[in-house]
Amino acid sequence: MPNNNKELTLSAPLSGPVLTLANVPDAVFASGAMGDGIAIDPLNDTLYAPCDGEVIHVARTGHAVTLRADNGAELLLHLGLDTVELQGDGFSMLVKEGARVSNGQALLRYDLDSVAQRCKSLVSLLIITNGEHFQARPITLKGVKVGEPLLHIVSKTPGETRDDEPDVGVEVFGQIRIAHRGGLHARPAALVRQTAQGFKSRSHLHFSGRSASCDSVMGMMGLAITEQAEVHVSCRGSDAEAALQALLKTLSTALAEEAHAEAPPAKAPSRSAEAGVLHGVCAAPGLVSGPLVRLQGIQLPEDVGGHDVAEQRQRLHDALANVSREIQLTLENAKARRHVDEQAIFSAHLALLEDPVLLDAAYLSIEQGCAAPHAWSRSIDVQCQVLRQLQSALLAERANDLHDLRQRVLRALLDEAWQFDVPAGAIVVAQELTPSDLLQLSAQGVAGVCMAEGGATSHVAILARGKGLPCLVALGEALLAQAPGQSVVVDADGGRLELSPSAERLMQVQQAQKRRAALRAEQQTLAHTPARTVDGVQVEVAANVASSAEASQAFANGAEGVGLLRTEFLFVDRHTAPDEEEQRQAYQAVLDAMGDRPVIIRTIDVGGDKQLDYLPLPAEANPVLGLRGIRLAQARPELLDQQLRALLQTRPLQRCRILLPMVTEVGELLHIRQRLDALGNELGLDERPQLGVMIEVPAAALLAEQLAEHADFLSIGTNDLSQYTLAMDRDHAGLAARVDALHPALLRLIAQTCDGAAKHGRWVGVCGALASDPLATPVLIGLGVRELSVSPPQVGEIKDRVRHLDAAQCRRVSTELLNLASAAAVRQACHQHWPLG
Template structure:
């Protein structure tokens, strides 16, 4: 066992300014969710070991490495933010897993310029991932050079470890009704665990005469707590009252998840026998044909026992660390792409992987002489059996998440890579697939998947719907008796797997697939034509971009202009502000890329979660409500003046439109307009570019008429407007599913914005995520929006959507939608009035 009583001084793995985690421009790292530590904004191109230790995990994409120091501290060294998206391009890993490294040894190199231009930030992290046993005390918060003392790592005393409070006599109790859809299954249980771990007190849930520690996801799931069940919560320790209130809030409010909201109607299998057809349940819709490919799970040989206990314990620890690292990378990738469902599912997997119920059982088996492989497998099987016996179909489905972890850890133990290679276009058959299986199969381009077991609300089903992979479940054991290679038709909508389709039927399905492909091709072929509704109302479909390269993609995809150019890419991840010439060149490049089309350029929007090293801002309790957007520009007018000068030097000036972020009152707009007019006069220009206001706080929407009197146009940022209106952080894992911009309150604000703008003859656009949602297109048109700015690949689709709508009907129906009670009701009405597909 490692000696974790030793203190340790970590040396700087990089050279550069030192930041506390609170100043890292990433919510996951800044919140401490990944662990305690420190950050460096690097000036060099090589990452070095901060101490002697062993390499226990190397990221496949080469941007991160985890070491175990000799005192047992586990250290994640992560180069840059969102660098997993680069897929290893620009990185060169210099060590391998299992290697012994010395303090100051080079671990990885990277191409500074290449990586910096493509990632969110070069700010790099040193995180203690097993921080429950260690404390990190910064030695310096100034700039450091490689090898200089950086962090003092100290093992926590028993009394400092959560749950070992000196004052354990304080105990409080509460009760609450469970609001989570489907009850307390894996994902809400993981949220409860995450909440409990933020306090020193020990917390338990009590239900049906049984109790479970809030530290154990398995224990919480084992209580089989249904939706709306009344549970009791107990917390014991010095911060018991705070822990209790936090847990009660988590159990009662972080409830809306996407399991059921986006699940297709479950179709029960027909009991009428039909030759050549297996009946199942639709888990993800679609109609596809292709060769059947059988996928079998990993099987273990018999174990004769008698193994070295410490060796097997070490093997299991290393395998768990390896899988944990892989899951964290999956989470990082999902977060970067805002795949909320995927993020929630694998967050729950990570919590299960650390669950004491699983780990203790596995280590007990090893102590009795079992191999690590068999000990882990038996531990998982035992917990799966517990879930099956609870009588809850939903919890029985969650046993599949445990089987996923069994497969992943066994592969790590056996040193086996992913074993299957499935040809694109195949239909995969299996006893039951796991979430990891689904991600791999989707990446390989399979046409569809079908399972003998499984359910329509399983995590595999949720992922299949998100990836657009047709999926049938509960087909029965007859599925596994089918010969591989035969052509089949997977009609997920009808709940059927057709085993012997005729040539005519195969042709029919292929024609349906061809029609869908042709529709996409047709949309793209017409993407460069204007978008007009059936009754002749023109809607401009622009693109959101962040560089001249993306502007080029926008033109290729038929965009009518740039609806939002985010200029932050010029200001972040550097030591000094870009000068006037550099800014002008960057803006001119975007205008040049767009030809004769207009470009809306948003002035610098930093603050909040986006910080500038060369513009230190005071620490704020809630930076999203603090000094950001136009507020920051007014406090530091030199930044805005320089940017406005650069914008005024672009040509032709009439195609450049300036957009002001985070405006809340008319005086802010008037001040910037006066400053812009002064600069126009100073530069002796004959024209001033249009000046617009972003509507992203409720105050601006409510003052739209007054703002429109002095602005040339208004652009609605639905992402921020949603979170500010609903008082829900859109990055909060438990609330993300509820931050829906089709909420009636948001629609009322959009309607008021359009009405206010119309009184002064101004046009209104939408540049937030809602503009890219085809279901929302008729609503926005009906409320008076005349410009939609979307991601470049969606231009053709949204233009096609506009051409099939009647603006008059959109106006009549959208007025009625304002009276509905929820976002779900609005979405349902939209599907009825303007069905997709």
């Protein structure tokens, strides 16, 4: 209940244990990127209003609702993690946008069991999305029941903001070279801003005689700082030294996607006359045909003036809040699908949406008499002009991100429909598309996109490549004069838009598309036959799964077994451990789904950064190097014993293979084999399942020969092996793309593993992401790997790849690759020796 106009006590919207945001198993929420607040692990099936207020947003998928409390605080109530993926299934929203609700009123109901089984976690959030104006103070961190006091909210006073911080403490300085490809554009600037906001101190960048606050993405972009340029950083405040070091690290660490492959070389548009052809730049490759459809941008009506300033300010504020929530949900969805590029792009959009340069200019225009849509549009246009005058092609392209925000906010202000009226298979043309446009069009199944403007390194180009959507940019104004409805051909590889293709040409393109579809179909047709190289070496292609449903999909796709069943799906996001019978039934279901094929089941791999509510473990400063995998079994042996008993009771036992994670020495393997024998004797069993070791730490690879003496097989987990070998966290935003398992050091460890296993006649498989990379297939075969466990949809593709390889040649070339200097060099050599496609 409200205490006064500023303070507010929120009651618990759910019953259950209370968690701080830092303990929420989701990086976006835990980092505070979406705002301050608190979390509850719910025990009931209904979400209630924590206070009186107005419903200002209802998620399309019914899993979240936002209220504006009477004191102005905007509260996002988000049920579960990654529940957006359920597309509303299991949720029933009880209120509508614009409704007035009272404290304790039911907002939504959900099917507790159904949702719990299908989402990442039921942990639910209460987030203050306009936290720049409010501070949250938890009342309790114990379990609560619906309606009990949970969180106290107070308005921030000037003394509590960072505005007064420059007068506190010393000022420190540093200098650094910018590591980000293309300089300090939107995404790295957004990362700098996020870093700066983690400290009380006020920070600035100084370059070429000018300065900008680290709070403003636009201000930093406006400095036009180029790649490898030397910039000065100043921080003043009580934690200035810590802020300085954090900022220097952020500025000197390239973003993940920047360390990845470059954008495809932009083919310079040839403006030589060619009848019926427009020449542009290839932003995403492909060859498609279809009817041309023109997209129009939003056109503002004339501003007649005479507006109520307070009303227009509120209109803009509400529109910005709506768009912010939309982008936050897009971010959540991208994270659930592990689309790193999308996450980076829309994180930058979120930062731009909060940029003081943009907001101050828009609100100033409103004070001067402009309507909210015109004020916002003018602010965006001014900043786009600033970027285009910086004589940086990359920054000029980043103006498209501002266009995206212009369109999104104007849609919110003008109630414009978000869904485009575009048929599947169309070729969309526009002046310039935005990232949001591209995602929407891709979801609607368009065949290709063409833009009069834009560039090959724009965010739209990045997304188009990720979606496999052919895209041409920089086609010029002539593109916009083309009549809609005509059939056109997009030859993105050749940088050509063919406006008047003959019937023969259209047939040629359609046949090329059919050939690609036929290849995929052929791969699927042959997916159920063994994969042998041209010289007769058989390679087993299995699948990585996490449930019996995925195992059924893998079986249908031709998988010759399960190369990795992750058993964590049984243990996480629940309040009690699964008992022995529940585990047995789950494992048996996977065995049944795979017919007569083997199933490798990895024992529980939790601990460290994957915590269980019912298994309290000490917090660890470096969980990746902490108590996890087999180490947890040593600390809590009863947990593994129960799992081993369940596995021993599956039938037929000879098809069940057990895999031990995070083994670093032979003694760990021998101890588990002894436990397996003892438990088998207790159950009166004469046979034992095969027991294998996961090679995911360098120590295990270096001891492969000794481990193979006592193990039945070895399975290489290239994801963890990469990060431990290269000393790079694969989840680190700036380093993840450099954690490349084709690094020569990794290949040497794989070679040593295969050599050690061969001395004892053991086979070696790979269950990490490298197994799913067709470029790596010949290398792994050449080094001695004889089982590849991939994602279920890729089984046919990888089998087809194997059938076109000569194992003897793979051995010769792979041995040479061990002497190369970098992962990039290995990839280049692979493309030369074993080209894809």
